[in-house]
Amino acid sequence: MYEVRRSGLPLEQAKKAIIVIHGRGATAESILSLSSHLNLTDYAILAPQANGNSWYPYGFMASDEGNKDALQRSLKAIATVREEVLAAGIPDERVYFLGFSQGACLSLEFVARHATRFGGVVAFTGGLVGENLQPERYSGDFKNTPIFIGSSNRDFHVPASRIKESGDLLRKMGADVTIKLFDDPDHTIREEEINWVNQRIFL
Template sequence: MAIFPAESRLGKHLPHVKFIYPNAPALHITIYGMMTPAWYDFLSPSASSINHEQDEKGMLRSRQQVLQIVRDEMETSNIPANRIVIGGFSQGCVLSLLTGLTSEYRFAGIASLSGYLPLPEKIMDMATDANRKTPIFWGHGTADQAVKYEFGEETVEFLQKNNYAVDFHSYKRMGHSASIEEITDLLAFFKQTIPEQQPVTAKI
């Protein structure tokens, strides 16, 4: 199963995987001065690095919402955590990384697209050992103007220094979006982390 806070059409290529696309609530965004669907508030209009002011309260609130989805699926659909990938794009990427690094559940993988490191000053204090070896896919376009490509590089460098297994994919001339090349790489990641299970036959 893949919990992906950013709708995509990946499911048609992976019929054995259940995709869940949570909807972000409407929030008042400080830098826009208006209500819009978002997982947390944007506080810094011109951040120069991943060490910018972040909406910790909003991030942690949304983290709990995603973890509740995980618990519900584990209980009602009998899907083990090691068959679940947490992933997302932009804010969904940030939320997925926060959820994956700090969860007590050992996930199959974390898919991070065009985002940045959440709460860099305290994330390692919040991190659990459950996903220290969980594979992390990171995709980022070099022409991204919404979330700077350098933010992705900083995040990957930070994670690798802390011994996380991050596979960094850089896409030339791609903006704050996706490309066929990135989707192809992401599909390969899903097939590796959530392989199709072979039916078990009983021999008598």
């Protein structure tokens, strides 16, 4: 079982919900602290906690075999949180996903495997998971779901080439993808990214 930390409105009172996913070595509390910078006042905010603070053991572009079992468990954990949100009466079109780093990769991987019209997806430094992208893993139609991916143009962990490749695949699945690559070496979430998603996704 994965523990889920909560903030914002209780699910039964909220009209929107966001599932926020922390990065490697971080915690649910750390990603929840980001919510104070986002326009989430009327959202239920749910943050699952990874066992051992990591969603899968190796880099997101490592051998598929090495990450396979842990990745499947982590994807199932996100699916369980989504099911709880849906059961509370909040439909997918008002369900949002946000992650940073490893959490951003997991967010993108989850929505691509369950593509439908979501409220929006925010990936702060992330791309689809796998040694090579395999489009046959993914199915569904995003129906113009807004997806934002922001990162350094030379991030040590997430190559810009994989971000662009991920964006192309998500667009082919019907997503409205925006990619912003910043000319700095920082593995971080920038104020410009926060402002962009507040103005265009968290309305």
